Amino acid sequence: MCASDDIQTAVDISEVVIADSSDRLHRPRVLTVLLFSLCGLLAVTWGMMGVEPALNSEIPILTRHPDVHWSQISVPVKKHIPAEFSELLQVNNVPFDAAIASHEIRITNVQVIDIDGDGKPEVLVCDASTNTVTAYHYRGTEKIDIQQQLKTNPDALNDVWSNGSVRHKWDQTLIGDKLIAPAHATVVDVDQDGDQDIVVSTLGDLMPSDELIGTVTLFEKVDEGYRRRVLLRDVRRVADVQFGDFDDDGDTDLVVAVFGYARGGVVILENMGDGSYRDKEIITRPGIVHVPVADYDNDGDLDIAAIVTQDEEEVWALENDGQGNFTPRVLFMTDNFDVGGGGLIAADIDQDGLMDLLMSQGDNLEYGHGWPQPYHGVIWLRNLGNWKFESEQIGHLGGAYGTAATDVDGDGDIDVVIVSMSNDYANPRNPSIIWLENDGNKFKRQHLIDTKPTELIAVGCGDVNGDGKIDIVAGQFRIPLSVVEDQPITVWIKE
Amino acid sequence: MSRSRFVLLIIVVAELVLIGMRYQENAGFSAPVKSRVNKLERGNRLAVRQMEADLDTHSIDDWVNLGQVYTTFALMPEAEYCFRRAANLGSLTLEQQFKYGICLSRRGKIEKAIRIVLPVANSNNELAVHANQQIGFDYLRLDRRIEAEKYLRKAGADPISELSLARVLIREDRVAEAIRVLDGLITRDPDSMRAHQMRAWAYETPGDTYDEHESHVSYDNSMHASGMIIIHPLSRDWDVETVASMGAAKHMTASSIALQKGEFEKAISEGELALEMIEPLWRPGYAKAMINAHLANDEPVEALGYLSKWLIHDGESTRLWELAGDAFLAMGDQDQAEAAWLRGTRIRASKTVQANAEVCRKLDQLYQTQGNQAQATIFRAWHQYESGKLQWRDNNVRSAIVLFTQASDVLAQEEQVWFYLAESQRALNDRTSARESYEKCLLLNQHHGRAIVGLSLVN
Numbered sequence: 001m002c003a004s005d006d007i008q009t010a011v012d013i014s015e016v017v018i019a020d021s022s023d024r025l026h027r028p029r030v031l032t033v034l035l036f037s038l039c040g041l042l043a044v045t046w047g048m049m050g051v052e053p054a055l056n057s058e059i060p061i062l063t064r065h066p067d068v069h070w071s072q073i074s075v076p077v078k079k080h081i082p083a084e085f086s087e088l089l090q091v092n093n094v095p096f097d098a099a100i101a102s103h104e105i106r107i108t109n110v111q112v113i114d115i116d117g118d119g120k121p122e123v124l125v126c127d128a129s130t131n132t133v134t135a136y137h138y139r140g141t142e143k144i145d146i147q148q149q150l151k152t153n154p155d156a157l158n159d160v161w162s163n164g165s166v167r168h169k170w171d172q173t174l175i176g177d178k179l180i181a182p183a184h185a186t187v188v189d190v191d192q193d194g195d196q197d198i199v200v201s202t203l204g205d206l207m208p209s210d211e212l213i214g215t216v217t218l219f220e221k222v223d224e225g226y227r228r229r230v231l232l233r234d235v236r237r238v239a240d241v242q243f244g245d246f247d248d249d250g251d252t253d254l255v256v257a258v259f260g261y262a263r264g265g266v267v268i269l270e271n272m273g274d275g276s277y278r279d280k281e282i283i284t285r286p287g288i289v290h291v292p293v294a295d296y297d298n299d300g301d302l303d304i305a306a307i308v309t310q311d312e313e314e315v316w317a318l319e320n321d322g323q324g325n326f327t328p329r330v331l332f333m334t335d336n337f338d339v340g341g342g343g344l345i346a347a348d349i350d351q352d353g354l355m356d357l358l359m360s361q362g363d364n365l366e367y368g369h370g371w372p373q374p375y376h377g378v379i380w381l382r383n384l385g386n387w388k389f390e391s392e393q394i395g396h397l398g399g400a401y402g403t404a405a406t407d408v409d410g411d412g413d414i415d416v417v418i419v420s421m422s423n424d425y426a427n428p429r430n431p432s433i434i435w436l437e438n439d440g441n442k443f444k445r446q447h448l449i450d451t452k453p454t455e456l457i458a459v460g461c462g463d464v465n466g467d468g469k470i471d472i473v474a475g476q477f478r479i480p481l482s483v484v485e486d487q488p489i490t491v492w493i494k495e
Numbered sequence: 496m497s498r499s500r501f502v503l504l505i506i507v508v509a510e511l512v513l514i515g516m517r518y519q520e521n522a523g524f525s526a527p528v529k530s531r532v533n534k535l536e537r538g539n540r541l542a543v544r545q546m547e548a549d550l551d552t553h554s555i556d557d558w559v560n561l562g563q564v565y566t567t568f569a570l571m572p573e574a575e576y577c578f579r580r581a582a583n584l585g586s587l588t589l590e591q592q593f594k595y596g597i598c599l600s601r602r603g604k605i606e607k608a609i610r611i612v613l614p615v616a617n618s619n620n621e622l623a624v625h626a627n628q629q630i631g632f633d634y635l636r637l638d639r640r641i642e643a644e645k646y647l648r649k650a651g652a653d654p655i656s657e658l659s660l661a662r663v664l665i666r667e668d669r670v671a672e673a674i675r676v677l678d679g680l681i682t683r684d685p686d687s688m689r690a691h692q693m694r695a696w697a698y699e700t701p702g703d704t705y706d707e708h709e710s711h712v713s714y715d716n717s718m719h720a721s722g723m724i725i726i727h728p729l730s731r732d733w734d735v736e737t738v739a740s741m742g743a744a745k746h747m748t749a750s751s752i753a754l755q756k757g758e759f760e761k762a763i764s765e766g767e768l769a770l771e772m773i774e775p776l777w778r779p780g781y782a783k784a785m786i787n788a789h790l791a792n793d794e795p796v797e798a799l800g801y802l803s804k805w806l807i808h809d810g811e812s813t814r815l816w817e818l819a820g821d822a823f824l825a826m827g828d829q830d831q832a833e834a835a836w837l838r839g840t841r842i843r844a845s846k847t848v849q850a851n852a853e854v855c856r857k858l859d860q861l862y863q864t865q866g867n868q869a870q871a872t873i874f875r876a877w878h879q880y881e882s883g884k885l886q887w888r889d890n891n892v893r894s895a896i897v898l899f900t901q902a903s904d905v906l907a908q909e910e911q912v913w914f915y916l917a918e919s920q921r922a923l924n925d926r927t928s929a930r931e932s933y934e935k936c937l938l939l940n941q942h943h944g945r946a947i948v949g950l951s952l953v954n
Contacts (some may be wrong), residue, residue, distance in 0.1 A: 053528060079807070180810060263717065263718075280944045311659075367601070368567075
């Protein structure tokens with residue numbers, strides 16, 4: 001019967017035929033081997049049954065481009081409390097700063113832009129936790145004795161570069177404070193006096209609200225700093241302001257993205273020439289995040305594009321007739337209310353002379369804890385001329401938010417950088433910032449820039465350290481319900 | 496049998512027994528899940544770990560409950576695993592099946608989610624409406640408009656589905672149908688801001704139904720209505736319930752109940768526990784609860800401590816300054832109370848929108864007690880204006896007119912008072928009065944764009 005036959009077969013196959021001194025086949029030892037193996041197998045099975053299943057998201061793991069490298073540095077952000085507030089809340093001579101608390105991390109916008117006209121760009125930051133707009137000036141590096149520093153400052157390592165002996169120096173200029181939830185700062189010589197003024201879009205509340213709490217505030221550059229003046233109030237939450245001479249009268253008008261919540265719209269602030277502005281609503285749609293201005297139809301005047309979110313999920317164009325009268329057109333719409341439009345920028349991606357648009361999709365903040373969706377990423381709205389735009393998803397990144405267009409790899413074409421606010425960061429290998437490589441206007445490859453810091457909302461590009469290479473700056477906006485490391489502003493210096 | 500083989504045999508048998516026990520313990524070959532809770536606040540992390548430890552692997556309910564908690568915290572692979580394990584144990588109830596579908600939908604496995612939810616949608620279960628709505632939404636996410644319409648219609652008289660349906664119909668150039676849906680909604684709920692708003696968009700769509708006047712009427716109506724329905728399916732309410740039942744929220748709920756019962760000490764101690772449980776995070780709502788509890792317990796200094804932390808964490812707000820004024824008044828420091836409330840008048844409240852009216856009312860009272868009638872009169876008028884805006888916002892236009900009129904007697908140099916009075920008068924078709932009010936507004940600010948538009952509409 002069979003048991004012995006089987007054993008015989010096993011022996012034959014394994015050729016483990018051992019003879020003892022009497023030349024008899026030593027089958028029992030084979031049985032021992034088999035029993036031993038079975039023992040092992042069962043032990044492994046038992047062990048495996050105790051191992052928790054590996055449950056990670058199926059997000060493909062990205063790798064870095066072999067020839068494009070950055071060094072990551074963190075910009076030191078100081079706590080800012082206006083003196084007036086400290087005095088107001090001071091109790092029994094206990095210093096206000098004694099209240100042990102830290103700011104929430106809520107950077108809403110970062111840009112690399114020259115605000116003081118010295119030819120060196122600053123990092124301009126809107127911070128909706130300190131309610132400030134601040135310019136950070138990069139001042140190069142200095143050598144330090146890190147061991148000496150650590151004796152007095154345990155956090156000194158946070159400030160030093162990778163070789164452990166060089167510190168990056170920054171100066172900062174406070175443009176304005178007491179701005180409740182500034183969303184964007186627009187640098188423009190609004191009064192045409194030869195210096196750069198700053199127009200700040202203020203939400204009035206970061207959290208969803210349909211109340212009339214937004215403002216547009218002008219910080220007019222004067223000799224002693226900036227003179228502050230509110231240009232628009234009694235509107236819903238304002239997310240963006242852009243500019244242009246829309247009515248061809250020689251002065252600078254403004255266009256305002258009123259995000260609101262369920263109600264919002266696009267408002268023109270017509271410059272009346274005497275420092276005053278007349279407001280005119282030109283479309284009413286909720287959730288207008290950005291209003292990039294460009295001559296989209298190449299007819300010589302400035303048109304406006306607007307991204308509509310909050311369930312509608314559309315991109316509109318407002319075609320200018322040259323006199324400041326606008327005809328609305330829908331360039332893009334999707335029935336997918338869940339795409340979560342995060343922003344819109346104008347850039348001639350294919351460099352054909354027609355201004356294209358890049359729209360990010362990935363805001364899923366309606367859930368306290370979001371999950372990356374297959375449609376999160378970047379949509380390229382390619383301008384084909386005559387107000388025809390073709391849409392194509394060119395990047396995939398869960399929780400995509402800010403987008404920037406720049407030549408990342410220095411090959412002369414326009415690549416795209418994306419940051420993610422709500423990727424699946426429970427898995428530390430998932431990226432928070434990536435770039436899409438333009439290869440003949442195809443974006444088939446996306447490369448990792450970094451996995452940390454996480455929860456990034458805004459990104460800007462420019463030559464921060466003056467070495468002629470394009471660096472990347474990103475701002476963190478910590479989701480209120482998740483625990484991640486704080487790192488408000490991060491610069492990736494191109495090597 | 497040799498001794499070694501006998502020993503091995505014993506080991507094999509023992510291993511088989513252990514495997515059997517583990518199989519029994521796991522309710523299958525796969526082990527229970529241990530989730531990636533590293534991103535959760537302390538209280539929720541502990542609560543989830545406790546649920547995992549207490550999991551009865553043979554209980555469908557336990558797997559589903561754990562799956563639902565994971566879904567709330569967007570631990571989606573873990574959640575799907577739980578629902579799969581539950582389904583392997585036996586038949587899921589329709590509610591459990593619906594929850595499984597929600598999990599898959601949020602995970603991005605939309606087509607599979609639809610298949611799972613479909614039996615619920617086709618049942619007589621009370622969740623059928625929500626299931627049809629969910630399937631409609633999932634088809635929208637797949638950009639499959641025809642199927643989406645079918646299920647949104649099946650959801651019936653459900654405002655969220657109807658608004659989504661109206662949007663689809665407008666985009667399909669079936670505007671007349673969309674208007675019928677929206678009119679039905681407005682008949683049932685005249686304060687439905689979104690319905691008025693979408694009706695305005697429907698009438699501005701080029702085609703046979705284009706009607707600029709109707710569009711403007713609906714737009715105007717949307718400006719003084721506050722029914723704020725957005726896409727908010729039932730599952731999001733479940734998220735709120737889940738979070739409220741665990742971790743810090745449990746203590747905060749206990750704190751609120753204690754406060755309502757007048758048990759201030761308990762309100763404070765439960766609140767402190769809640770704050771420990773959200774570490775290392777921060778929540779302004781919790782700070783507000785602590786401030787209220789300390790103020791109720793006559794501990795204004797402690798309240799000010801939390802106000803300081805709130806200010807540092809989140810920045811200023813009208814409500815913050817209102818409560819700071821209350822705390823200073825409780826301490827007998829009228830000057831500081833006045834300063835805090837005055838700061839509150841300089842910014843706009845959002846969530847606690849009545850705070851702007853409240854700081855004005857409190858300043859009015861303070862000045863009255865100080866015998867400063869002139870200032871009291873001014874802030875009474877501001878209180879009337881702010882209260883009028885709240886009435887306007889909530890579609891109580893007649894009450895708003897009364898308050899704006901009273902305010903305008905004192906605040907005759909404030910363009911906004913005249914503007915809102917004019918808007919209210921126009922809403923009630925009092926064109927003559929509206930014209931006068933718009934003109935007064937424009938005298939104060941000739942570039943007030945909305946007043947210019949309003950005036951053109953009554954002329």
